[in-house]
Amino acid sequence: xxxxxxxxxxxxxxxxxxxxxxxxxxxxxxxxxxxxxxxxxxxxxxxxxxxxxxxxxxxxxxxxxxxxxxxxxxxxxxxxxxxxxxxxxxxxxxxxxxxxxxxxxxxxxxxxxxxxxxxxxxxxxxxxxxxxxxxxx
Numbered sequence: 001x002x003x004x005x006x007x008x009x010x011x012x013x014x015x016x017x018x019x020x021x022x023x024x025x026x027x028x029x030x031x032x033x034x035x036x037x038x039x040x041x042x043x044x045x046x047x048x049x050x051x052x053x054x055x056x057x058x059x060x061x062x063x064x065x066x067x068x069x070x071x072x073x074x075x076x077x078x079x080x081x082x083x084x085x086x087x088x089x090x091x092x093x094x095x096x097x098x099x100x101x102x103x104x105x106x107x108x109x110x111x112x113x114x115x116x117x118x119x120x121x122x123x124x125x126x127x128x129x130x131x132x133x134x135x136x137x
Contacts, residue, residue: 026075077123084130
């Protein structure tokens with residue numbers, strides 16, 4: 001007869017779920033990516049889901065506590081965008097510059113402008129476009 005595990009059991013992590021340590025690493029990588037993309041702090045806050053200024057600057061200093069699921073999804077898309085650009089462009093500088101260039105796929109807006117619309121779906125749209133361009137999964 002099957003037995004239910006208590007919800008508080010430490011080994012009941014969801015397979016494939018991002019851990020808080022992995023999320024913190026992605027957040028640190030995102031701050032580096034923002035610098036390379038030329039994203040200012042106001043834009044970075046939008047891309048990260050509008051955390052309060054105090055939370056944002058705490059994260060930026062490296063004081064990263066528990067991260068909300070929405071942020072983990074956003075970070076996953078940002079890392080996916082970065083990965084796709086690195087596959088598409090041999091020179092990293094071209095990949096970083098692409099983000100700010102107008103693109104017909106986004107109605108003449110840059111990918112950054114599309115992402116700055118603020119909804120998680122805007123990040124996903126850019127990631128999906130890049131995945132399709134590189135032959136996606």
